[in-house]
Amino acid sequence: MNYCPECGGPVARQVPSGDDRPRDVCTSCHRIHYQNPKLVVGALPEWRDRILLCRRAIAPRADYWTLPAGYLENGETAAEGAQRETREEAGAHVTDLAPFGLFDLPHVNQIYLMFRGRLTSPALAPGPESHAAALFTEAEIPWNRLAFTVIEDTLKCYFADRTRGRFTLHTGRIAPGRWVDRAPP
């Protein structure tokens, strides 16, 4: 941040009085502009014994497979955001959403909240951010072509829970960099 979004004055990185960390402070109107983590909401959409995945059409990790997920928008509930992402990325409607995974990614200032849910139809229509959308059995999951660690971890937790017949909330911290040496698809 270089300029104050309110008054256009120059911004400096300072520790405000009574605070304990540097913030973007306007040197003209003295407003403090806080930066906070973003919440990524997503779905684990089930159709019978299959799971919906989308092949990304955009960076980062274009052409790799992912669960529908994206930034929560103002005015939405978290579950509504996960439904919207599923609609936007796969043209599908997911219902009966239950929190399934809560993952911290502090190195990129993100929290992922993944919901398990049920597709109301197997008909898919990938949107502009997806090259493809498809339903996979456990044996068909493209484990070495998944876009992100958090997606791999979510799917592993899901199939482990499904095998033992009980779903719980999973939490974890996702470390950076696990994908660096992964071969491209």
Next chain:
Amino acid sequence: MNYCPECGGPVARQVPSGDDRPRDVCTSCHRIHYQNPKLVVGALPEWRDRILLCRRAIAPRADYWTLPAGYLENGETAAEGAQRETREEAGAHVTDLAPFGLFDLPHVNQIYLMFRGRLTSPALAPGPESHAAALFTEAEIPWNRLAFTVIEDTLKCYFADRTRGRFTLHTGRIAPGRWVDRAPP
């Protein structure tokens, strides 16, 4: 937002190409400045059969009681944020945090994530944002002097779970305005 935080140019509210909702777009450098909900993290700190509450020293709802909670900071995990808020507001250390409540407040663009946890000591030292911090049994909870609906709901869920002997993750959408006619403390 009136000015672009990057280049200082004037910002206009526009629906970007390929998007479906208005954003703050710089008319000079054309950057899109997204606004997203904030995550509030908090703790339900237990000491034997008591719960820690803080009496707010700041607006809104000064002098009303609340659980330690506040905006998650960049670089933190959600549980670390809840621990920091407990330290800042009550001078206390809470450990063994488990997700307990996930509440949507879409009318104020917030998601609350509340963790149940255990205090390592009953010694409290309220910080600058608290007039007081104290430990309450269920019978002592000041129900008509609680600061926010989401705090009341979290506590109700907690004592209901404790009574039946099993804690689960609670979710809900908090409606606006339930406090408007509430008498001041």
